[in-house]
Amino acid sequence: MTELELPPIDYAAIAPILIMLGAAVLGVLVEAFVPRRLRHPVQLPLALLAVLAALTMVVVNADKRVITIGVVAVDGPTLFLQGAILALSAVALLLLGERAVERGGAFVAQAAVTADSPEDRRQAENAGGAGEVYPLSTFAIGGMLIFVSANDLLTMFIALEVFSLPLYLLCALARRRRLLSQEAAMKYFLLGAYASAFFLFGLALIYGFTAGLGDRAAGVDFATVNAAVANSTASPVLLFAGVALVAIGLLFKAAAAPFHVWTPDVYQGAPTPLTGFMAACTKVAAFGALLRVFHVAFEGARWDFTPVLGAVAVLTMLVGALFAVTQTDIKRLLAYSSIANAGYLLVGVLSPGSGGLSGTMFYLVAYGFTVLAAFAVVTLVRDADGEATHLSRWAGLGRRSPVYAAVFTFVLLAFAGIPMTSGFTSKFAVFGPALEGGQVWLVIAGVLTSMVLAFPYLRVVVLMWLSEPGDSTPTVAVPGGLTSAALVIGVLATLVLGVAPEPLLSLASSAADFVR
């Protein structure tokens, strides 16, 4: 029996991942051994500390450019995106941990209790939310960190599962409207499983394609795939089918049309803090992976996939913008807006060179903070039955609580891309390189759909400010410290990235280079 040789491991490079996964395991132990009433006060600081520690490690690693264990690439984009995921997660954790707005928080205490039974109503009134939320979300964050650094399709697949499975579970844990929440989780899980299967099948086809390389062994690490795209003697059908299937898996997570159908249902059904988490962090993770796959592994096939992905991008923008117009529920509206934004991000992914890459990364951060602020406001607009998400209920909100209406207006103007908000600078950051790369029709589609999208945003502004408040206009709950903090961070980031985007832009462009 030959002795197995361990590959050299750069522990510092993968420290952020290790910290998050370690914290998740610790969180599970806390759930098991710490008394119930102490769990929340222990879990939230633990998760936050882990995120901050991981973020520190990312900063420490700032100059690292290595591929360690052969499967994890720690380079500029990885570190930038990991930093983005961690920073956004920190804000999202504040929302997830809020317990002052609703007694016990936004999550159910015992998900297994039958919805709407007397016992369920009792627990909705009194019991504190499940503590499992924290280890589950820390696992998800850890998975996302691996996902954006994976330099190998198989690692990428595992990371995909590591961050998806906790999200499926978390979706089902809403305290209110539990049937809707469970339905959302079910949909997300089933469709997500399909997407994973597509990804896996694509992976297998790519593996087969790399077998056509004469001088090196078949494999699904990106260097091999890249070499195979240039030199493989295997049938290109394998490559094209493989790229398509892998792309479907990733585009599903990115919520791009026509793989977007889960998005409105899941965004609506999931507990709102979690919706914010998914809209911000999952988007970063999914596009991080898309960037790496298309810029590193399949770089050589750019001419083949660009028209197809371009069509997907246009379709995504159209679907997001057009359906947003007809929505009557604020969470569904934000879901379709997030679909449209996925389309703009795809424009960035398709721009060749480092301009598109840095623009996309900038967009991800800017959008993440704005969308978190948006969902933070949504958690606050409530009545006796929980959040009032139907748009008609928002009429006259500006009169009842001008501060929150003003904040939400600012966020909506950012989504609409009005200058002095990050929404404008980030649009510029992706459309500029796209036009430079000759993708004129993508930019025109982006501009046209932005016009359409402005209408639903404006309608909400009109509702809040220009309509008279009715009897059913809910009041805005006084936010606890955590939600306030999240809201302030989100709005400030939206403003600062709109007025002074230079530091982050510089960071993004200096980070925009993959190790290969």
Next chain:
Amino acid sequence: MSDFPFLSVLTVAPLVGAVVVAFLPRSRPTLAKQVAFGWSLLVLALSVVMWVTFQVDGDRFQFRESYPWIPNWGVNFTFAADGIALVMLMLIAVLVPLVILASWHDAESSKRSVPVYFALLLVLECTMIGVFAAADVFLFYVFFEVMLVPMYFLIGSYGGNQRQYAAVKFFLYSLVGGLFMLAAVIGLWVVGGKNFDWVALSEVDISTGAERWLFLGFFVAFAIKAPFFPFHTWLPDAGGAAPAGAAALLVGVLDKVGTFGILRYCLPLFPDAAKWFAPWALALAVIGIIYAALLAVGQNDLKRLVSYTSIAHFGFIGVGIFAFTTQAGTGAVLYMVNHGLATGLLFLVVGMLIARRGSALVSDFGGAGKLVPLLAGVLFFAGLASLALPGTAPFVSEFLVLIGTFTVNKPVAVIATLGIVLAAAYVLWMVQRTTQGTLNPALTEIDGMKRDLTLREKVVVAPLIALIVLLGFYPKPVTDVINPAIQATMQDVDRTDPAPSVDTVQEASR
């Protein structure tokens, strides 16, 4: 003194004032009004100093300042003003204090916060100054778009009937234009070597196809803003629903951004495309003159009527710009100023009438001159200025536009002249139906109609009337400032004025 950063201070000052006013307690509305008024007077004083410092025979762009903003994209806070921008800045500085004074009680009729109304006016002043003072295309675009926000809330929160509809329509129309321009701005940035500086961009050579597309992107935005036919439908709604003061600024200044943008950006940056599109632009302008004038004749709502007259006037400005002669160009810019004064006055006076009557419908008036003779007189004067009676300022500009156009394009000049006849029709008929004739008995029962111009209102209208008469007889101070800038613009477009043909004159005299 010429080293003083006039333009950036002028841009920032109203914003600071707005913040101050917004945070004044809601319970002390008078204080908010006084602070806002005082602040706008300060801005006016500074503008006057700037006007005096401006050297007529100096560089084309003066008061240039530049600070880095986003080096990654080559964006700078670059401010600079040529003669055209200078006169527009002066117009803003003059109009805003008067509008604040005229709107003294406007905000009270709505249930909204009074300080916020005046803060919004000051924010609007900041963005308006910024848009004319910017010499960086990106900065210009930022102000161009941000300008929508205060106006949107002014119309939507403090307007009359249909204010929601009007506000949304205004916002969406402008945003659509703005997004076309955004695409063109990015395109210009790419072909211009990642640069936004106006001076550098004006020297870039652009291929014919790209130049035409970029021209169109900018032109559509400006044509919606101005507005030119057929992009004009938002203006009557917005002008009709906005409070009178905001409407005066909307039509008097905001819309000039469109015509100013064409002069500053479309012509010098894309000269060949501008020449190529000129016949189309002239056609739109001429249609606008006739069509809007006809619609104005048929209006029964005073504010909508004034809005339609403005669309007709913008047609004249468009003709003046695309005739490509110095006379017509100078006339167009002068028209922008004079129209701001005359229509501003008209809107404010109409607002005073509406505030008294509680209705904007022409048919609700009749013989009002018997009750409020002074107000009726001012309305008559504003109307005459608006139809460009000789002796009032608009006459000079309209005349310059027409003779400047006649030398190069007779049919357009002839058709445009018809617009003057129609102008007489809509103005005189409106004045006749509201203030002349037998007294509408309903008017005598309204207390407001028994009050003629108050001292505050007199202070509002007096400077405007004085300026209109002054510039009607002696426009030289303004034309002297405009002329060099227009000549430079015409050089950018590579056009020279046709030489006066002495032969024909001699032949005619034979």
